[in-house]
Amino acid sequence: MLNLDYNLNSMRKKIVAGNWKMNKTAEEAVALVKELSSILATEFKGDSTILVCVPFPYLTTMKELVKDTSISVGAQNCSQFDWGAYTGETSAPMLASIKIDHVILGHSERRQYFGEDGKTIAAKVDAALKYGITPLFCCGEQLEVREAGKHFDLVRQQVAEGLFHLNAESIQKVVIAYEPVWAIGTGKTASAAQAQEMHALIRQQLAGQYGKAVADAIKILYGGSVKADNAAELFSCADVDGGLVGGASLKAREFAEIVKAAR
Ligand code: PGA
Secondary structure, three states: OOOHHHHHHHHOOOEEEEEOOOOOOHHHHHHHHHHHHHHHHHHOOOOOEEEEEOOHHHHHHHHHHOOOOOEEEEEOOOOOOOOOOOOOOOOHHHHHHOOOOEEEEOOHHHHHHOOOOHHHHHHHHHHHHHOOOEEEEEEOOOHHHHHOOOHHHHHHHHHHHHHOOOOHHHHOOOEEEEOOHHHOOOOOOOOHHHHHHHHHHHHHHHHHHHOHHHHHHOOEEEEOOOOOOOHHHHHOOOOOOEEEEOHHHHOHHHHHHHHHHOO
């Protein structure tokens, strides 16, 4: 019998995105990308989108370095404002002007340490889309929330607050990343079943708002302690369209193996 879920999943091209966070000197960053691109040049045969989301100061150098490779470069944040007196901020039109086409938005570390709320993140999503940049919109619950059995409600709320002001055309330009906070940087990965359960719920929520065809077109990545040895199982789930990878993206061999696990 035809496995419909599998077919839909395989229609969505996978994305494997590295989130370097605030790590690496310029020299180390260059060495990492060079090593990664040389491994992938000989070993990567797939068609997934491979992204490295690097700190702002390295964006242009990295873009230049990956020019003839299968790797693309993304940013880790952008302002909700376009221009003006916002000391220390980097805006979406700035990123667009150096041809950056992906940006992580609403990461739990931004929500937790920099007070980003749903409204701010929604405005950042708008700013990115206005300049043709694909937002990697993050959502996910803390451990206490899961233990209280409120994880589905919280993630639904984050998705609605951050994205449901968009019309059906715009929402398809967004990539969602489900990242349970208790799994980020802890070595504690959600099981494939836990990831699939939440991804299916998000897709169902999208279908309720925008219809099934739109929901089926939207990519939902999993993030939280993705490693070379758990990536294949996570990525094989029907509603998991790749991963957002923190710690393991800082080692070329480990990240390359994760990339290779996405098919
Ligand atoms: P981790 O981070 O892979 O180190 O858990 C993921 C993320 O924060 O995007």
